[in-house]
Structure formats: C-alpha cells, structure tokens
Amino acid sequence: MISVPKNALVSLNFPFHYIIPTFGGVLIHPIDLTIFIVYLLAMLGVGFYFMRKNKNVDDYYVGGRGMSSLHIGLSVVATDVGGGFSIGLGGLGFAIGLAGSWMLFTGLIGAWLSAIFLIPRVFKLIGKHKLFTFPEIFLHLFNKKVALIAGIISAIGYIGFTSAQILAGAKLATATFPSLDLQQAVLIMGAVAIVYTVFGGLKAVIYTDTVQWLLLMGGLIFIGIPLGYQAVGGWEGITTTLDRSFLNIWNIEWQQLLNWAITIIPIWFIGMTLYQRIYASKDEKTAKRAWFIAGL
Numbered sequence: 570m571i572s573v574p575k576n577a578l579v580s581l582n583f584p585f586h587y588i589i590p591t592f593g594g595v596l597i598h599p600i601d602l603t604i605f606i607v608y609l610l611a612m613l614g615v616g617f618y619f620m621r622k623n624k625n626v627d628d629y630y631v632g633g634r635g636m637s638s639l640h641i642g643l644s645v646v647a648t649d650v651g652g653g654f655s656i657g658l659g660g661l662g663f664a665i666g667l668a669g670s671w672m673l674f675t676g677l678i679g680a681w682l683s684a685i686f687l688i689p690r691v692f693k694l695i696g697k698h699k700l701f702t703f704p705e706i707f708l709h710l711f712n713k714k715v716a717l718i719a720g721i722i723s724a725i726g727y728i729g730f731t732s733a734q735i736l737a738g739a740k741l742a743t744a745t746f747p748s749l750d751l752q753q754a755v756l757i758m759g760a761v762a763i764v765y766t767v768f769g770g771l772k773a774v775i776y777t778d779t780v781q782w783l784l785l786m787g788g789l790i791f792i793g794i795p796l797g798y799q800a801v802g803g804w805e806g807i808t809t810t811l812d813r814s815f816l817n818i819w820n821i822e823w824q825q826l827l828n829w830a831i832t833i834i835p836i837w838f839i840g841m842t843l844y845q846r847i848y849a850s851k852d853e854k855t856a857k858r859a860w861f862i863a864g865l
Contacts, residue, residue, distance in 0.1 A: 601745065608784075609761050612777050616765025619773040629770035630701045632849035636775060641846050641855070642862030644778035647785070648842050649676070649863075656737045666815030675829045679837035680864030684857045687838055692853040700848055703841040723841040735759050771849055 623629045661669035694700060698709055704720035739754035746754075765773050801807055807816075814820045837843065837860075850856035 605742070605746070609757070611780075612761055612765050615777050615780075616767075616769035616773045619769035619776075623770055623772065626701070627699075628772065630848075631845065632771045632775055634849060635851050636772075636846075636849045636855075637851065638855045638858035638862060640775050640779050641850055641859035643782045644775040645680075645843065645846055645859065645863040647778035647782040649836075649840075656740065666811070666820065667818040668821040670818060671821055671826055672829050672833070675826070675833045676837075677864040678830070679834035680860050682834065683837040683843070684860035684864075688847060688853060688856045688860065691844065691847050692856070695848065700844075703844045706844065727841055735762065771845060775846075775849065 619628075627633050658669065658672070661672060691700075691706070694706065694709055698705070700706065700709075702720075703723055704716040706716075707719045708716035735755060735758050738758045739751055742754045742758065743749050743751050765777060801810070846859065847856050850859060
C-alpha cells in the first residue's frame with residue numbers, strides 16, 4: 570500500500586497502469602486487491618464445485634460420512650480459531666504476553682477429553698440412527714421438546730459466534746484495505762461464506778476450512794512473524810521494550826486458568842459444529858484422530 574494525498578484520484582505506473590480513488594490517504598496496490606479477489610472467488614468456486622458433486626442428503630449435510638481425519642481436524646481448528654481468535658488472541662498476547670498461551674492449552678484438554686468420552690458415545694447413536702443435526706442427539710437421548718430447546722439455544726449462540734467471526738474477518742480486511750468500509754467488508758465476507766456453504770454443503774465448508782487454516786498458518790509463520798520480528802527490532806528490541814513478565818509463560822494466576830478451563834473445555838462437548846464434524850468422519854477412529862489433531 571502507498572500513502573497519497575487524501576481524496577486524491579491517482580494515476581501511477583506500476584507493472585500495469587491503474588487508477589483507483591483513495592480513502593484516508595491510502596492507495597491499494599493491485600497485487601493486494603488481486604489476491605483478495607482471487608481468494609474470495611476460489612472459496613465460491615469450492616462451493617459451486619461441491620454443489621455439482623453432491624449426490625444425496627448425506628453428501629450435503631454430513632460430507633458423505635467419509636471425511637478424513639486431517640480434513641476434519643483442520644476444519645475443527647479453522648472453525649474455532651478463525652478471525653475472532655486471530656484478533657482476540659493477539660489482543661490477549663498484547664495484554665499479558667506469553668502466558669496467554671495457556672488459553673489454547675485449555676482448548677487442547679477439551680479436544681482430547683471429548684475424543685475420549687464424547688465421540689464413542691456419539692458413534693453408538695450413529696450406529697443406530699442416521700444423525701444429521703445437533704438437536705437429533707437430544708431427540709434420541711431425551712425427547713422432541715429437549716431437542717427443540719437445544720436447537721434454539723444453539724441457533725442463538727451460533728448467530729453470535731458466526732457474526733463475531735465475520736466481523737473479525739471484515740476488520741482484518743479493512744486493515745489491509747483501508748479504503749474498504751467496515752460495513753461493506755462485513756457484507757462481502759458474510760455473502761461469500763453464506764453462498765459457498767448453502768451451495769456446497771458441509772464438504773465445501775470442510776475443504777474451505779482446510780485451505781483457510783493452511784493459509785492462516787502459512788501467512789503467520791512465513792510472513793507475519795518474520796516481518797513483525799524485524800519491525801520491532803528483533804530479540805533485542807523485544808527484550809528492551811517489554812517488561813520481563815511478558816516473556817514469562819508462568820506469569821498467570823490459577824484463578825485465570827480455572828476460568829478458561831470452565832468456559833472453554835465444555836465447548837468441546839456442546840459445540841453444534843463439532844457434532845457435524847463427528848457425523849462426517851469416516852469412523853470412530855478417524856474422528857478421534859481428527860480431535861487429537863485439532864487439539865495440537
């Protein structure tokens with residue numbers, strides 16, 4: 570990105586000629602814009618591809634019940650560690666330093682506990698009934714009323730969760746493209762996610778999750794961390810600027826750890842999207858392996 574006078578209409582000679590109006594004095598480089606558009610089109614392409622490939626209800630709702638542990642595991646992680654965690658955990662690290670890593674550790678415990686105790690029980694029900702949705706678990710364990718209440722509670726919870734993820738993704742987009750209004754970014758992100766999900770079903774969601782997680786980690790490891798490390802002046806810049814407590818992973822109160830454990834571990838037993846991934850797994854061993862991958 571290039572700084573230019575505010576509200577200017579600029580014509581510059583890059584590898585190719587372009588004219589783009591600016592906002593806030595920032596001009597978007599065409600390479601950045603091209604990558605962003607190609608990414609969104611690729612996500613939509615996955616949705617339309619699986620729209621043609623899906624043959625039945627099982628394919629659409631539960632990925633044909635034959636997904637691999639790697640795809641399931643990365644999809645679980647990408648769903649939980651999306652834009653919200655990218656911003657939220659960054660803020661936590663800014664506030665308390667390395668000790669914030671313990672929050673992720675509680676997630677690891679939750680994933681592994683659910684692999685041991687929850688997945689076997691769910692697969693016993695799958696063996697008796699063809700489950701598609703989260704409330705169906707409660708229908709077979711209890712009754713229709715309990716299933717309805719569970720569905721309503723989950724819907725309300727995931728409206729907030731999904732909205733927060735879309736908002737976080739939109740904020741990341743506006744940070745890259747300052748000329749993009751936040752409301753516009755939310756509409757674009759939301760529309761793309763809805764379209765590829767509705768048209769492609771769970772397979773489209775799982776495969777796009779896999780790609781998004783690999784892009785997120787690749788960008789963080791090979792671009793974000795090296796550039797950030799250089800920008801702050803390397804290890805010397807970190808140690809001279811930060812208080813020593815920020816570099817101490819044990820700088821955490823047990824009450825905070827307990828708070829994270831109470832709020833995060835149960836998610837792995839009640840998360841609606843997690844049950845769909847269990848249903849989509851090839852077998853019980855595949856699901857357990859996926860949960861161990863997600864925990865790591």
